[in-house]
Amino acid sequence: xxxxxxxxxxxxxxxxxxxxxxRIALPRRQRxxxxxxxxxxxxxxxxxxxxxxxxxxxxxxxxxQWLNVGLAVVAFVLAYVVTYSALEADSPTLSLVxxxxxxxxxxVREEELSEFMASRPFVGARLSALIEEGMAHERDERVHLAxxxxxxFKMVLLHRQKVLGLxxxxx
Amino acid sequence: MSxxxxxxxxxxxxxxxxxxxxxxxxxxxxxxxxxxAILNLLVVxxxxxLGGLFAMELLARFAGQxxxxxxxxxxxxxxxxxxxxxxxxxxxxxxxxxxVRIRIYRELLDSPDGIPVSELQGRYDEAGMLSARLRRMxxxxxxxxxxxxxxLKKTRLLAISKVVFGLxxxxxxxxxxxxx
Numbered sequence: 001x002x003x004x005x006x007x008x009x010x011x012x013x014x015x016x017x018x019x020x021x022x023r024i025a026l027p028r029r030q031r032x033x034x035x036x037x038x039x040x041x042x043x044x045x046x047x048x049x050x051x052x053x054x055x056x057x058x059x060x061x062x063x064x065q066w067l068n069v070g071l072a073v074v075a076f077v078l079a080y081v082v083t084y085s086a087l088e089a090d091s092p093t094l095s096l097v098x099x100x101x102x103x104x105x106x107x108v109r110e111e112e113l114s115e116f117m118a119s120r121p122f123v124g125a126r127l128s129a130l131i132e133e134g135m136a137h138e139r140d141e142r143v144h145l146a147x148x149x150x151x152x153f154k155m156v157l158l159h160r161q162k163v164l165g166l167x168x169x170x171x
Numbered sequence: 172m173s174x175x176x177x178x179x180x181x182x183x184x185x186x187x188x189x190x191x192x193x194x195x196x197x198x199x200x201x202x203x204x205x206x207x208a209i210l211n212l213l214v215v216x217x218x219x220x221l222g223g224l225f226a227m228e229l230l231a232r233f234a235g236q237x238x239x240x241x242x243x244x245x246x247x248x249x250x251x252x253x254x255x256x257x258x259x260x261x262x263x264x265x266x267x268x269x270x271v272r273i274r275i276y277r278e279l280l281d282s283p284d285g286i287p288v289s290e291l292q293g294r295y296d297e298a299g300m301l302s303a304r305l306r307r308m309x310x311x312x313x314x315x316x317x318x319x320x321x322x323l324k325k326t327r328l329l330a331i332s333k334v335v336f337g338l339x340x341x342x343x344x345x346x347x348x349x350x351x
Binding site for chain 2: 003007071078095125127136156157
């Protein structure tokens with residue numbers, strides 16, 4: 001129970017800071033800042049949470065229990081950062097689902113779906129995002145990969161090909 | 172090591188063991204059923220991970236922890252941590268499957284001289300994206316098509332979209348990058 005209270009206090013405080021910060025001004029590299037905020041901020045706030053636990057009469061946590069709290073913060077922040085990608089950029093699949101659901105039992109014809117997709121330039125927005133985040137750059141009207149390619153993308157592709165054995169393209 | 176420390180270590184490891192069970196079973200399932208819908212395989216793998224979590228909770232119980240404490244820790248700590256890890260893994264897998272950014276990245280990786288902007292936009296035109304997504308959702312039976320119109324068949328993606336668009340509103344103050 002004490003581990004649960006520590007996790008709730010820590011994540012609650014970190015999430016409150018995140019919401020207030022984001023409502024005041026959006027950082028340029030949002031996901032990197034989010035990771036930093038939760039991981040470094042979590043370490044910084046841990047002593048305060050330890051004091052609060054004592055003040056609430058819950059007692060002190062052992063080293064293993066603090067590791068458990070750390071794992072919870074890391075698990076939450078990874079899940080949240082992954083979700084955050086869908087927050088900052090619209091998912092074409094979820095946008096389509098929402099549009100089709102809004103039509104109710106009559107459904108949506110293919111022409112209407114094409115119009116809907118045309119009104120949302122997903123590809124241009126993703127390309128701009130890649131360039132803005134420094135993963136690619138545009139030179140002489142050509143797009144080039146940055147000199148230091150994004151490690152996460154490399155991991156995703158390696159896992160897909162080597163671990164899952166999937167070679168066909170998604171998208 | 173005291174019995175108390177042993178149960179703490181088991182609870183610390185429980186979500187990690189569960190995630191490992193999920194990832195391993197998913198890899199095996201992908202190789203056994205390469206044509207199956209990726210979401211269905213992830214759901215089955217998620218249950219395999221849940222089996223790993225229960226096994227670790229049983230070990231904690233056998234290490235001397237009272238049943239009530241094991242149950243409360245599983246429901247409040249280990250279960251949610253596993254849910255977050257499983258969710259992260261599922262999205263990590265789905266990123267390689269459906270993300271436009273990953274696909275563009277892969278194209279650029281294969282083209283050391285870069286790719287003209289117009290060509291890139293041509294390769295990923297909205298019509299192609301639409302047909303790929305419709306095909307995937309029809310295969311997974313999330314949508315139904317009667318020859319005239321597309322209708323929602325399963326509500327799971329709609330539930331996810333409600334959470335995502337609700338979060339967008341709460342965090343960013345807007346529901347779409349294409350609207351203000």
